[in-house]
Amino acid sequence: MDIREKYRHALAGCLETEPGSIGLFWKGRVGLYAILRALGVGEGDEVILPAFTCVVVPNAILYLKAKPVYIDVDPLTFNLDAGLLEGAITPNTRAILAQNTFGLSADMDLILKVAQKYKIRVIEDCTHGFGGAYRGKINGTLADASFFSTQWNKPFSTGWGGFTVVRDAELARKVRELEESMARPSARQERMLAAQIWARKNLLTPALYWPVLRLYRKLSHWGAIPGSSEASELHTTTMPRDYLMAGGRTQAREGLLQLQRFSQIQQRRTELAAQYDGLMQELGFPAVFLPPHIAHSYLKYPLLVRDRNYFFELAERHRIRLGDWMLSPIHPVEGEWEKWGYRAGSCPVGERLSRHVVNLLTDLDMGEKEIARTQAFLRRYAGELLV
Numbered sequence: 500m501d502i503r504e505k506y507r508h509a510l511a512g513c514l515e516t517e518p519g520s521i522g523l524f525w526k527g528r529v530g531l532y533a534i535l536r537a538l539g540v541g542e543g544d545e546v547i548l549p550a551f552t553c554v555v556v557p558n559a560i561l562y563l564k565a566k567p568v569y570i571d572v573d574p575l576t577f578n579l580d581a582g583l584l585e586g587a588i589t590p591n592t593r594a595i596l597a598q599n600t601f602g603l604s605a606d607m608d609l610i611l612k613v614a615q616k617y618k619i620r621v622i623e624d625c626t627h628g629f630g631g632a633y634r635g636k637i638n639g640t641l642a643d644a645s646f647f648s649t650q651w652n653k654p655f656s657t658g659w660g661g662f663t664v665v666r667d668a669e670l671a672r673k674v675r676e677l678e679e680s681m682a683r684p685s686a687r688q689e690r691m692l693a694a695q696i697w698a699r700k701n702l703l704t705p706a707l708y709w710p711v712l713r714l715y716r717k718l719s720h721w722g723a724i725p726g727s728s729e730a731s732e733l734h735t736t737t738m739p740r741d742y743l744m745a746g747g748r749t750q751a752r753e754g755l756l757q758l759q760r761f762s763q764i765q766q767r768r769t770e771l772a773a774q775y776d777g778l779m780q781e782l783g784f785p786a787v788f789l790p791p792h793i794a795h796s797y798l799k800y801p802l803l804v805r806d807r808n809y810f811f812e813l814a815e816r817h818r819i820r821l822g823d824w825m826l827s828p829i830h831p832v833e834g835e836w837e838k839w840g841y842r843a844g845s846c847p848v849g850e851r852l853s854r855h856v857v858n859l860l861t862d863l864d865m866g867e868k869e870i871a872r873t874q875a876f877l878r879r880y881a882g883e884l885l886v
């Protein structure tokens with residue numbers, strides 16, 4: 500069997516679904532675009548999404564000439580505030596995006612109930628959520644369709660990459676047709692990706708993290724490193740030239756490897772999140788919200804701080820690795836939000852969270868010493884944390 504088909508079968512096995520319901524794409528955002536297009540979303544249609552997302556999400560909506568409708572965020576879940584949904588629905592609403600921000604679950608009970616009432620499709624943005632579950636159902640299998648990302652720093656990584664899961668057979672067939680109609684990565688693109696995966700595994704060890712990060716910043720500044728988003732995706736709402744691309748062989752090969760060790764990756768994330776929960780309680784701050792029917796994937800552990808720039812400076816001074824997602828309601832765009840249909844001030848919670856959030860890491864390469872240093876750092880600077 501072709502390696503891409505093997506990967507499709509392996510993903511279907513993990514998600515307890517049929518291989519035919521899985522689409523393979525060069526990036527998660529392309530999977531979202533394919534789902535929206537398969538749903539027939541187009542000019543005049545509206546798609547509801549949280550005002551705490553990545554810019555490539557509204558981009559996929561705008562490429563189809565539809566309108567992103569932002570909803571404010573529930574500060575407990577960092578996801579769409581489901582209580583605000585009904586107020587945002589209009590006769591033009593075609594889909595609701597339910598996101599697993601940082602691997603935390605949204606209030607899916609209420610989102611699905613409202614969607615059912617108004618007969619609107621729900622798409623799970625599981626780019627952070629592979630490995631989690633809600634009421635015993637695996638993330639990505641609760642709604643009509645879902646898309647996942649396997650970009651760097653995602654639940655498991657294939658450099659960049661993404662896949663979709665679609666429940667309805669007819670819709671799944673359309674998404675697969677779109678996948679088949681897209682270009683495959685060229686031999687050069689496959690080689691470049693394989694080289695980057697190798698470099699990341701072999702060079703970005705925790706010991707080399709800070710020197711490599713400094714080098715990376717310099718090279719990125721000079722435009723010498725291809726990022727996961729093109730400049731045009733961050734500055735315009737026009738689809739980049741090579742956007743419509745299906746998943747490739749390098750991604751399939753790496754994905755199969757990563758899936759073999761995924762239970763170990765997820766176990767580590769859950770253990771680390773429990774340790775951070777304990778520390779937050781010790782310091783008198785609330786732990787991450789965890790109702791009994793949810794198993795978060797804990798891609799990151801979010802924390803609010805008084806002054807984020809200062810906190811990052813402190814962390815770098817003490818060699819504490821932190822994550823910096825979401826720097827803006829449409830990360831990482833700062834300013835010019837109107838281009839993406841977002842009006843400044845319209846979602847104050849999303850804006851506040853994006854001004855104050857930092858992420859603790861939950862990765863497999865976090866050794867005991869680094870965890871102890873991170874905990875000591877948080878105890879020392881507990882005065883910088885916010886509720």
Ligand SMILES: Cc1ncc(COP(=O)(O)O)c(C=O)c1O
Pocket residue numbers: 526527528529552553555556598624626627647648649650659660661727
């Ligand atoms: C919330 C969210 N949705 C969608 C995406 C897009 O995933 P990809 O980079 O695979 O296109 C990202 C990327 O980081 C994301 O953070």
